[in-house]
Amino acid sequence: MVRRSPAEAEATIASNIELFTARLTLKAWNWKNIDPWQREVLKSQEKYMILGCSRQSGKSSTMACKIFHTLLTVPDALCLIVAEQRQSNEDIRKVKDLAKAYDKILRERYDGELTLTPVAENITSMELPNGSRVVGLPGNEKVRGYSAPTIVFIDEAAFLEDEVFIGIDPMMEVGNGQLILASTPAGTGGFFYHEWNNPRYQRFRVPWNQCPRISPESIEAKRLTIGDAYVKQEYEVEFLDELTSLFDENGLRASMDDTEDVFENTMKGINDQLSGKEALI
Numbered sequence: 001m002v003r004r005s006p007a008e009a010e011a012t013i014a015s016n017i018e019l020f021t022a023r024l025t026l027k028a029w030n031w032k033n034i035d036p037w038q039r040e041v042l043k044s045q046e047k048y049m050i051l052g053c054s055r056q057s058g059k060s061s062t063m064a065c066k067i068f069h070t071l072l073t074v075p076d077a078l079c080l081i082v083a084e085q086r087q088s089n090e091d092i093r094k095v096k097d098l099a100k101a102y103d104k105i106l107r108e109r110y111d112g113e114l115t116l117t118p119v120a121e122n123i124t125s126m127e128l129p130n131g132s133r134v135v136g137l138p139g140n141e142k143v144r145g146y147s148a149p150t151i152v153f154i155d156e157a158a159f160l161e162d163e164v165f166i167g168i169d170p171m172m173e174v175g176n177g178q179l180i181l182a183s184t185p186a187g188t189g190g191f192f193y194h195e196w197n198n199p200r201y202q203r204f205r206v207p208w209n210q211c212p213r214i215s216p217e218s219i220e221a222k223r224l225t226i227g228d229a230y231v232k233q234e235y236e237v238e239f240l241d242e243l244t245s246l247f248d249e250n251g252l253r254a255s256m257d258d259t260e261d262v263f264e265n266t267m268k269g270i271n272d273q274l275s276g277k278e279a280l281i
Contacts, residue, residue: 006106006109006110006113006114007114010106010114014069014072014073017042017043017066017069018034018039018042018043020069021034021042021065021069022034023105024065024068024098024101024102024105025061025065025098027101027102027104027105028097028098028100028101029061029097033212035058035210035211035212036210037204037206037210038058038062040204041062041063041066041204042062042065042066042069044202045178046178046201046202047172047176047177047178047179047200048172048178048179048198048200048201048202049178049179049180049181049201049202049203049204050180050181050182050192050195050196050198050201050202050203050204051180051181051182051183051203051204051206052182052183052184052185052196052203052204052205052206052237053182053183053184053204053206053237054184054206054207054208054210054211054214054234054235054236054237055184055208055234055235056211056213056214057206057208057210057211057214058211058213059155059182059206060087060090060091060094060155060182061094063081063091063153063155063180063182064091064094064095064097064098065098066151067079067081067095067134067151067153068095068098068099068102068134070132070150070151071095071126071128071130071132071133071134072102072116072128072130072132074132074150075130075131075132076130076131076132077132077133077150077151078132078133078135078146078148078149078150079132079133079134079135079149079150079151079152079153080134080135080136080137080146080149080151080152080153081095081134081135081136081137081153081155082136082137082138082139082143082152082153082154082155082160082164082168083136083138083139083154083155083156083160084138084139084156084159084160085138085139087139087155087156088124088136088137088138088139088155089123089124089136091136091153091155092123092124092125092126092134092136095126095134096118096121096126099116099118099126099128102116103115103116103117116128116129117129120133123136124136124137132150139154139159139160139161139164140161140163140164143164143167143168144167144168144170144171146171147171147174148171148174148175148177149171149172149175149177150175150177150178151177151178151180152168152171152172152177152178152179152180153180153182154168154179154180154181154182154183155182155183156182156183156184157181157182157183157191157192158183158184158185158186158187158190158192158193159183159186160190160191160192161190162190162191164191165191165195166191181195181201184233184234184237185233185234185237185238185239185240186233187233187239187240187241188239188240188241193239196239205237206237207235207236207237208235208236214235219231219235222235
């Protein structure tokens with residue numbers, strides 16, 4: 001039997017993105033499992049994808065895995081991560097963590113015969129020996145000037161200005177790149193909300209109960225202490241308008257004087273007015 005080279009063996013593993021990611025995330029972040037929705041996102045080749053995700057669901061880490069796999073398997077790939085600057089830097093750091101973890105896997109498995117060392121990297125970018133690179137860009141209207149990217153990932157899209165999307169969308173007109181929007185909802189305004197119902201997207205809705213790491217007890221505690229509207233939007237992936245968020249049931253109850261029967265006193269006031277005891281205004 002002809003022994004496969006380390007590069008050939010790794011190419012076989014990388015051909016299965018689920019297997020590749022399971023091995024890599026165990027090494028990098030000690031992940032024991034990959035959630036079903038994460039598997040579907042990793043495998044999808046749809047040109048347009050949109051993810052509405054609970055807080056702490058792992059959306060940014062999942063996208064870091066998808067981007068790193070693309071960098072490794074597609075020569076000269078260009079992957080752009082667009083987000084508020086701090087978030088963008090954090091997402092780039094996750095991709096770099098995966099690159100370091102993969103290098104450790106290679107060195108341990110093949111006794112240094114196969115390694116992965118970036119040819120260039122800084123706070124906002126990294127380039128691999130096959131010419132592929134990932135670039136983190138700040139989420140502002142100046143995001144333009146890149147042609148035919150392989151992946152454009154807009155993280156926490158609901159919190160960015162419409163001008164960001166207006167500048168990015170034309171990039172996707174050339175080539176077969178993927179545009180992936182991901183965010184926790186933030187009201188019923190802005191491009192993320194409007195794109196959510198656009199039929200061109202493969203849509204993923206990931207509430208907290210699709211994330212085994214989030215317990216029902218922690219959700220109920222948040223519901224009691226912060227309010228139902230907060231949980232609905234941040235963890236149950238519901239788009240709430242400003243009025244709905246403002247008049248949160250728990251907030252209204254907290255503002256009431258529990259020593260006073262509001263309903264009884266209100267009805268008494270109405271009856272008094274109808275009986276002529278008080279002048280109607």
